[in-house]
Amino acid sequence: MVEKDMRNKLAQASSPYLLQHKDNPVHWQEWSGEVLALAKELDKPILLSVGYSSCHWCHVMAHESFEDEGVAKVMNEHFINIKLDREERPDLDKTYQLAHQLLNRQAGGWPLTTILDPKTLVPFFSGTYFPKKPKFGLPAFTELLQNISRIFKQKRDEITEQNERLTQALQTIATGTRNASEISTESLVPDFANSVLKHHDKRYGGMEGAPKFPQPAIWASSLALSTSQSLTNELADHLRQAVLDTAKGFCNYGLFDHLAGGFFRYCVDERWDIPHFEKMLYDNGQLLSLVAATGHYFADGQLMHSVDLTIQWLKEQMLAPEGGFYSALDADSEDESGKSVEGAYYSWQPKQFTFLEEPEETFAKHYYGLNKKANFEGQWHLVAREDWRQVAKKLKVHEKQAPILLESARQQLKMVREKRPLPFRDDKLLTSWNALTLQGLLEAKRAGSKTASDELINGCKNFIRQQVWKEQQLYACYKNGTAYQEAFLDDYGYLAKGILLALSDRFTQVDWSWLKQICETLWNEFADKAEGGFYFTSNHHQEVITRHKNWSDDAMPSSSIQALESLWVVAELTGNTEWLEFVEKSLLKARAEAASAPVQYASAVRLLEVWQQGIELWVIRGEGYELPQWKEYLTTGLNPSRWVFAIEHGANDTVIETKFPAKPDDEQTLRAYCCRQHQCFPPISDLEKLKSFLQEN
Structure with missing residues (x-):
């Protein structure tokens, strides 16, 4: 490739997110060795734009800037422009999000806009969304890019010096350097529980403040740790109650789709009222596990109803012919005028309820709060404003009749809504997200959900085994009949835990042999045998700046912990003492990280407690x-x-x-x-x- 041949190459991409940008006038390239070599040869900085298909602000920046000829001209003149789907390349996203945090002293997000030195691939500038014209206290994108280009040409020595410091910091943080040789083995559970309860929102569930993310790893660990002998009975009771209140908050209000099932990404307010309307598979897989376990433990029928509806949504809108599940539904969809609007598919206007007949109409209006002020830009996003039993009592409806009325209203509303244009669906299948969903389905089955059928569970498992497991190697992505991108720790770790749960559900020789092969790969290609823990990339992945090791949870649970737990159980079953020694070494390292902020390491605290109490x-x-x-x-x-x-x-x-x-x-x-x-x-x-x-x- 030479620069004069540069043009937009995204039509060749597999990613739905990249394909959304294939007609941009920007000369977008995919991340590849050839493109990186060209940037280095030309000594031209790389503009790396990272996002994903259901990201609202990614769409905004695309419409404002990437579709604009004038902006594209500046980008093409001064930069080699690479568009990256963070769901396909989580390794690169982790590296450059961490770099953004170090450069800006604040968390990043998407879209991520970062400028790389072509010789080292180390960023010397990083931001997120930038507008075409100055607003929100942000500069115009083209003006910013021209200034960056000038600085790159005029201040290379300063950039090189900054890059050296940043590289050292990235390597230190990414690999973890805390000494674990003299770490106390005292339980972290009381500190964890007290911190969770201190920040727990006692009115609405979850953590206090807004926006509110569900953070399922924290609450799943809280439920498990509520049995710890390290807690007083009073503290354990408070922790269990916080989990129950939180699960009800997730299911009763706006985070949950009350008509079709499924959970949205997060809510913008503290009441869980109005969500950011995209639905992500990884959220739903985790929340299936959490809500099912909570509903089962507390024998709460309404929580289990939410589980059943979510599984039904997975079957109706997310299930691929191969048996796995698609990645996401967008937040935006077309409204009645044909304009793409956030939440259009899910929101209701008063005139749209005329099809409901009595007594369903009156019951539904009280239950969903439709007789009160609209909660979303003059429209309603449906939430459960009152418990159905209270509504039944108020309207003098028999308790046995009330659920029938509510279900009839739900089905009618759902049928009408299904006539609207469905939000864009990202139809690639991700191994890690499917593995989390497999875990959720198995937990739902254990909790007694009849909707979590063996057919659905085996379909998901067989998709992974037949489509993305090739010659004892796992691939991270699948689309249009093709598996691609060598798998990361997320893929192997979540899958190992999923197969372990499947064996606990029904032990088969096929799954047992498969699990041992997965664990052998984790051991041979991802484990840091000398220091403990797992790298996010395998020992034959391309290394960009550094290989990451991490014990904390983020939007997804720690894959290091899930991999370690799976390796541990297999080692116990087979008597593999080398692996057992590695588990202990790794958990000491994890404790060294977790001691300063246990809630950020909820999964690690849970597994450490198992280690201290004895598996x-x-x-x-x-x-x-x-x-x-x-x-x-x-x-x-x-x-x-x-x-x-x-x-x-x-x-x-x-x-x-x-x-x-x-x-x-x-x-x-x-x-x-x-x-x-x-x-x-x-x-x-x-x-x-x-x-x-x-x-x-």
């Missing part, structure tokens, strides 16, 4: 009608340290014979084997003895 492993072997009964007894309740695998006679596995015999002497007799706190107990062959064992130990 509990049960394997039930044999056959007969009692096997499900034994398994149900062991899996009932909240037991975050316990893993249970029921292996029917005939699921003959030779690998775990080192700890658990492949079959008992009497093939018709069940045996339950338990190992916990670094010791294994004699096999148990009677359910009453099993119950006694649990009560006594």
Whole structure:
């Protein structure tokens, strides 16, 4: 490639986000070795623009600037312009978001607009959204770009010096340098619980303030840690109540789509009233797990109803023919005038309710608050303003009739809404997000949801195994029949945990062999065997500035923790002492990171507590009608340290014979084997003895 041949190359892309920009006058390129080499040869700075298909402000910047001939002329003259889908390349996004934070002393976001030195790929300027004309206290984009170009030419020595400092800082932060050799093993759970309760919004659930993000990793860990022996009974009760209030806040108000199911990305207000209307698969996978576990533990039927509706939404709007799930629905869609407007698909005007008949109309208006002031720009975004039982009492409707009326109104409203133009759907399939959704479906099934069918679970699992698992290598993305982009730690870690949960649901030789292969890859290609932990990229990925290691949660749970937990359980099953030593070394490192801010490391705090209390492993072997009964007894309740695998006679596995015999002497007799706190107990062959064992130990 030579510069005179530069043109917009995004028509060749797989990413729906990149394809949205294929007709821009900007000479957009995809990230590639060839393009990076050209920038280096020309010594021309790289303008890297990072976003994703359902990002509202990405669309705004695209319409204002990237579709404008004048702006494009400045960009093409002064820069090599690269457009990046952060969902396809989370490794690059992590690097440049961290660089943005270091350069600006504040968090980044999307769109990310960063300017790279072509020789080192280190950014010397970074921002997010910039307007075409000055507003919001921001300069005009073209004026900014011209100034950056001039600085690049005139102050190269200063840029080089800054880049050296930034590179060193990136490598230090990305790999973690805190010394774990003399770290206390005292539980972090009380600090975690007190911090969560201090910032918990007691009125609406979640954390105080606005905008409000669901942060499912914090609340999932809170539920698990509420059983910790490190907490007083009072503190544990408060923590459990905070989780319940939060789950209800997610499901009762505007974060939840009350007609079709599914959760939006976040809400702009503290009441969970008005969301930013995109629906992301990774949010819904995590919230399925959280709400199902909470609904099951508290026996809350309304939470489980939200779980069922969300799974139904996944089936109706997100399910691909291959069995996996698409990535996202956009926030924007066409309104009645044909204009693209945020929330148009989901919002209602008063005149649009005339089709409802009595008594559904009156009941729905009270339940959704339609007899009160509109809550979204003169329209209504549907929220549950009152509990349906209170509405029934107020309207003197029998409690058995009320749910029927509400369901009838919901279905009618849903049918009318489905005639509207659906928001843009990002139809690439991401392995990591599908793995989180697989986890959510399995948790929903364990919680008793009939909607979480084996067909749906196996379809998702088989999509990953058949379409993105090729010759014992995983790929991160899939679109139009093609798997592409070598997988990252998110993909392997979330999938390992998903297959572990699948084995706990139903143990099969195929899944067991697959899980061991995934863990071998984690060990050989991602593990830092000397220092502990996992790198986000494999040892044969392209390294840009640095390889990241991280224990904290963000919008998704820590993939390092999920990978480590999976490796740990497999090591316990197979007696792999090398892996067990690595787990301990890694958890000491994780604790060193988590001690200063436990809530940011919620998943790590949860796994550290399992380590300190001792993991509990049960394997039930044999056959007969009692096997499900034994398994149900062991899996009932909240037991975050316990893993249970029921292996029917005939699921003959030779690998775990080192700890658990492949079959008992009497093939018709069940045996339950338990190992916990670094010791294994004699096999148990009677359910009453099993119950006694649990009560006594």
